[in-house]
Amino acid sequence: MKAPLTSPVLTGxxxxxxxxxxxxxxxLANTSFVQAAIAAVPGRLIGVQVFSVPGTSTYTPTPGTASVIVESVGGGGGSGGVPATGAGQNALAGCGGNGAYAKSSSRPVLPA
Incomplete structure (x- = not known):
């Protein structure tokens, strides 16, 4: 039995x-072709690590790492305390503090 030429359903x-x-x-691009094409592209992201709890993780470079990009994001602060208001009263408070963002790029220090 053979699959039809138009819209064949392949099994196995x-x-x-x-x-x-x-x-x-x-x-048709088989997996060998795709893997070779990905490996041939320099500068791709590999070994992406996310640390969400400060001070609990240490970055270890993947073998062959040429450079590291570090991005840090800090949440903003809350607004100032505002006492509860009663009927016919209004309250105004300053906004919360802005969050922080930093980005740096470096080359890891490789062992001698």
Whole structure:
């Protein structure tokens, strides 16, 4: 039994030849082709780590790390205390403090 040429439904583990690097045609791209294309692109993000609790984590560079980008975000502060108001009264308070944002880029110190 063969699948129809239009809209075939493939079963099992179908295979395909691996296209040449840089092939931008409409050929089928198998996983080997895709993995090679991703590995050939410098500067991709790998080993992304998120630390949400201050002081509880230490960054360890992934082998082959060329540079590190660190982004820090701090939440804003609350507004000043405002006493409760009664009927016919209004209250006004200053806004809360702005949050903070910082971004830096560095090259890790590699062991000698």
């Amino acid at each position: 583990t179908p295979t395909a030849p691996t296209a040449a690097a840089g092939d931008a045609s409409l050929k």
